[in-house]
Amino acid sequence: MEADPADPTKVRGFDVDVAAELARALGRAPRFVQVAFSSIDASVVRGDFDIGLGGIEETPGRRAALAVTVPYFEFREVLTVREGDRERFRTLADLAGRRVGTLGGTIAYELLLTAREKSGVVPVSYDDDVNPYSDLARGRLDAVLLDHILAERSVRRNAGLVVQRGAVAVGHYVGVLAPANAALRDRIDGIFRDRMRDGTLRRIFERWGVWDEGQQRLFDRLIEPTSSVVEPDPSGAARPGATPRSPSMASLVVNYLPSLFSAALVTLALSCLAMALAVALGTLVATGRIYGNPIVRALLTVYVEATRGTPVLLQLFVLYYGLSSLVRLPAFVAALLGLGLNYAAYESEIYRGAMEAVPKGQLEAARTLGLSEAQVLRFVRGPQAFRLALAPMTNDFVALLKDSSLVSVITVVELTKQTSIFAVNVGSWLVPGALCAGIYLAMSLPLARLARRLEARWKAPTS
């Protein structure tokens, strides 16, 4: 589903029509609630709406955690590549060492993770289904793996892209309801089967140009009275969504822990590097604002105020997507620059305040010894300001550790993103959320403690 180009506040798509049909059969008026794709499961459990529809894949995790309807649509995970690569990149195996984008937390993403183990594909996770294709067109990616509906829409929007014919995998769209809503789910399953029999669903799919023999096979299986479980697909493609039993939470946690830890490393590395950049740049900016000429001071003031006055999310988007026609920054570099430049503005204000708080007498004493202004800064003012700045700096570093979760919008998979992928797959935020929080705390608490200890040692004299 997508926003209606004629009226972007309205949604349109075959999912919308399916939902409307369901509502009609239930004797209700449909009311659409839009939520982030990755939050649909959690929202339906919360009761934000009765049924979640719209490209929701059937997975073991969902089956275990939610009341899931029968599948109503069969999709194929397909590779989209640039026209020039049509012959080179036919399957995932051709993409060793290449960057392949998809939506995070989807079956396609799981497929890419498996392909990383097997053939060295580099998975790149996106939060939406539009930017992967524009990044592919720009050359940031070598392929995109998503369902054939999204893929076909993308080639209409982006010139120079082609969809490879073979399916990497086959999956199904389902509706999701809160576990307590099983009775409603059963009614909906009945309605689905009815509408498959009487051709209503087929007409909807035909209207949107998505009807094909895959749907016919799916319908045939489902309306056979004896079979409510989907049989293996005769096409022989991998079917990750159809493992018969869902694994226990404990084994899921064990499976996910390594990826959580490596995502935590990304968070830590990104935070440390961004902080190092922010400290270095913040020092320069603060020094420039104190010692610079009026022009330098004015320019730096503009930088600081513009950076502090706009959301870091916007800055990340501009760096990664906005500048991509000029300079194609790798995602990690864009994340590092975005966070580093943003925090440099805050650091510079801390350092400026700290430098101005160093008593003038200290500076004059250094001057009378014959130290140059640069030496006064380096040996007296700087070290004393650093001690004053240490506590606020540590606070900022802890804040940065948490703000680094924002970079998932530009495809960097860090701890929070990995946790949300985990949560979507197990169908619950409880355990993944607690694990994630534990890892963040394990990183931030020792830091805060270290800072307190340093502060005590360098405590500013009282007189």
Add this chain to the structure above:
Amino acid sequence: MSETVLSLRGLALRQGAQDVLLGLDLAVARGELVALMAPSGAGKTTVLRVVAGLAPFDDGEVVVGGVALPPGRLPSGGALRALRRQVGMVFQQHFLFDHLTALENVTLGPLRVLGTPRDEAEERALGLLSSLGVGGRARALPRELSGGEAQRVAIARSLAMDPPLLLMDEPTASLDPARRGELGASLSLLRAEGRTLLVTTHDREFTERFATRVAVLADGVIVEEGEPAQVLTRPANPATRRLLQSGISASGGAPGANLRGEGA
């Protein structure tokens, strides 16, 4: 003893709308210890700050060890570097570098300005600290020092740069009478080495015992100068008499002097 180390002629300085110095004349010869006495707020500290190149003056002639300072702006460039080699300053609040030990306070200048090797700088600094009676406090941080100890470290810090002229602002203010005697003895030793001292003070007894000459500053000019015994016992100028009668004492510093402050 005729070599002039410091010469002030017609020194004038305004702070805002207020005239602080109105044509002050003062000459200090090598080996002297001149006590500059004045009522609180008369501008004693300002005179030292002008000589140290920390405050600009409006008019007149200031020559420090052969270096002429320009009126209207702070000295800079070569003149500033030459001035720094001529004059050291011990502030009333000492302003030891908070983040450095006593020893590091003393070695900072030699290491960074003179390029003295660290071993040599430390050896000399320890010698200076010992000669001033604080050799045992070399590893202490300023906040761990008593007022008297901090003052001695501050003196050592200035002496480490070997300036011919040493300025001291109210050195007796924070000392008890016994310590004042010790300080005076130390300063007399420096004088014997050929160093010149210009010291602001309120302390009559200290001045009588240790100064070679007294200059009294009132209403922006030097109103009287001469031998301490002469000036302190038979003052010729009414301003001096008022100053002596006002019970100038050990307490020193200007009322409300800011301990971390900006100087006067």
